[in-house]
């Protein structure tokens with residue numbers, strides 16, 4: 001196995017694959033192909049450390065084992081059985097297969113896990129004479145299988161739990177945004193760390209925290225203690241530590257960005273402050289209680305970028321109320337901050353488009369995105 005040219009795929013939210021691809025390109029300099037909810041590229045073992053530590057928009061990074069077409073479950077067994085696993089799993093390590101299945105089949109994802117698991121055991125036993133252990137709870141090596149219609153994709157998880165679990169969220173807002181989506185919004189908005197930014201409905205402050213980490217060049221995964229690659233036999237703990245130490249040196253914690261966060265509820269604002277403290281960027285964000293529909297309650301000054309994740313009206317408010325909130329919010333922005341760029345994510349797209357029309361605000365760009373299981377849209381507007 002040529003370790004300097006491994007094939008990888010990495011998952012992200014559906015709708016921001018282009019943003020994730022651009023990020024991978026800039027981090028490791030590889031050509032990147034876009035697929036649904038993931039990107040694929042080539043790289044070396046060192047790129048596993050860099051991507052897991054530095055990527056802001058990726059969820060999990062996998063070493064691709066195979067991508068093949070199949071017709072039956074037996075074909076899946078044959079494809080998986082033909083692969084060599086000795087370079088990635090040690091004889092005394094345990095493994096698990098995690099499968100996902102999309103499309104109509106006469107078998108379940110559990111069937112896929114079962115036959116692929118058997119194929120891994122059989123292939124390994126033939127090559128080494130040793131029978132690998134299965135551990136579904138805490139495997140040393142996790143192999144992912146995606147069956148989409150008649151295509152099979154297999155990969156080794158180098159990340160473990162998704163990278164959107166940054167490790168700084170001590171206050172869990174009931175409608176929190178995934179940090180990876182917040183980071184994608186920051187990139188989509190065109191905001192640069194030298195420019196001013198306000199999240200006027202900040203909740204647990206995910207957007208301002210991601211902005212502050214970006215502005216100071218802080219690794220988003222700095223607060224995570226575990227990565228699946230630490231157990232992979234091709235990875236080297238000393239090399240990983242060296243990469244991590246080098247990345248720590250790139251932080252610029254004396255940089256003071258112009259980042260503001262506001263919420264009308266003290267409970268959420270205090271939660272946001274706690275999260276920012278945990279992320280080590282409390283001093284980089286100015287927090288203020290205030291109502292985003294009232295221009296006089298905004299912090300002083302002009303903000304070149306407003307980036308926000310408002311209520312969608314799905315839980316507490318009926319949709320009608322959310323339409324009014326959006327309209328009043330846009331009116332307040334026009335009064336307080338004309339000339340700024342607004343980047344907003346909402347699942348109540350129609351309500352937002354109506355509010356923009358009523359307030360004469362032009363939508364410059366829109367894209368559909370999956371916010372977890374919820375179809376949402378990101379809009380970019382000039383105020």
Ligand SMILES: C[S@@+](CC[C@H](N)C(=O)[O-])C[C@H]1O[C@@H](n2cnc3c(N)ncnc32)[C@H](O)[C@@H]1O
Nearest residue numbers: 173175176177201203204206264291292309311
């Ligand atoms: C979807 S949540 C934001 C979640 C946040 N992005 C996070 O990751 O934790 C929306 C927030 O908007 C706040 N909000 C609702 N109406 C507001 C208003 N008129 N002015 C300011 N904040 C408001 C709510 O209190 C809530 O915290």
